[in-house]
Amino acid sequence: MALAYAPGLTVTEEHLVRKRRILPLKGDVVVKVGQKVSPDDVVARTDLPGPIESLNVANRMGLPPEDLEGAMLKKVGEQISEGDIVAETRTLWIFKTTCTAPVSGTIESISSVTGQMLIRGAPQPVEVKAYLNGVVTDVFENEGVEVTTWGGFLQGIFGVGGETHGELKLAVSSRDDNLTEECITPDMRGKIIVGGALVTAEGINAARRQGVAGIVTGGLDDHDLRDLLGYDLGVAITGSEDIGITLVITEGFGEIHMAERSFELLKSLEGKRACINGATQIRAGVIRPEVVIPSDGDVYAVSEKTDYVQGGMDVGSALRVIRHPYFGRIGKVVSLPSALTELDSGSHARVVEIQFDDDNLKAVVPRANVELIES
Secondary structure (H helix, E strand, C coil): CCCECCCEEEEEEEEEEEEEEECCCCCEECCCCCCEECCCCEEEEEEECCCEEEEEHHHHHCCCHHHHHHHECCCCCCEECCCCEEEEEEECCCEEEEEECCCCEEEEEECCCCCEEEEECCCEEEEEECCCCEEEEEEECCCEEEEEEEEEEEECCEEECCCEEEEEEECCCCCCCCECHHHCCHHHCCCEEECCCEECHHHHHHHHHCCCCEEEEEEECHHHHHHHHCCCCCCCCCCCCCCCCEEEEEEEECCCCCCHHHHHHHHHCCCCEEEEECCCECCCCCECCEEEEECCCCCCCHHHCCCCCCCCECCCCEEEECCCCCCCCEEEEEECCCCCEECCCCCEECEEEEEECCCCCEEEEEHHHEEEEEC
């Protein structure tokens, strides 16, 4: 029987995770290959150019632009402070007209054609942190580094909020339990908490009040997402939302219990540090939200580990259905018929026969309607 390939989510307790930490502009890398790093360690830094402020000096002085040069007291490249006099004229040696700088910065240009002076504000420092407990395995000169670690790894369906980390803690006892306000306790401050099925709006708000760093759970109501963000998300990349918490949704929208494999993995790793990122992109260059739980002890011995290689879909492989009528259900491959099969719509496609985990029901589903749960 031929092996079939399908896109999939990785859920595994042993995974070699490699993350490139790259600056938006060229700058300085402050770590070396082989150096151990923690999530909050700065690995590279740079300065973004400050904002430009335009000042029409000629207009302020009542001068034609071509006469501006003779009135300027400051030159291109000179540092100025807010309130400094940059130009001055005198009439009959008695009356004086001046123009002052509205902001601090550096004079970038003075135009005798438009009469405009451009002031570049102070540079804005940018630091890139390691994100993971791991080791620097590569350095890209003036650009960034690669940080590598070995540990548990789980990809989600959807997320919001950026990178954060904290101790992993179960907030529910079962993967079928909703994550409600009653589940949130003061001892969860700074932690990554794990829910089972739906996380309610009240649960999210309670978690934010208690200072919870992140939530990993099965489902989320789309109305609650809109209320949380204050706007409809649309088709875009997430991860930059300033909402005070990071969410990773493992199954989808609505009340969907977390896959047993995912819940048991997180349960087995409770008490360890988890690094999570809610960034999601569903178009070209797919980005999935993720949970990384670096291993203890041998976390830095990545050179002795074997890199992960994606496999194919075969008999016994775990799958999740991503289309109606079995949306969200998880099962195992029973067979992979090689011939095209006629569907209810009258079209023909290659299918997979699945036996679902919860009730042992068997169903035939188009291969395009499933995703592989890679382990």
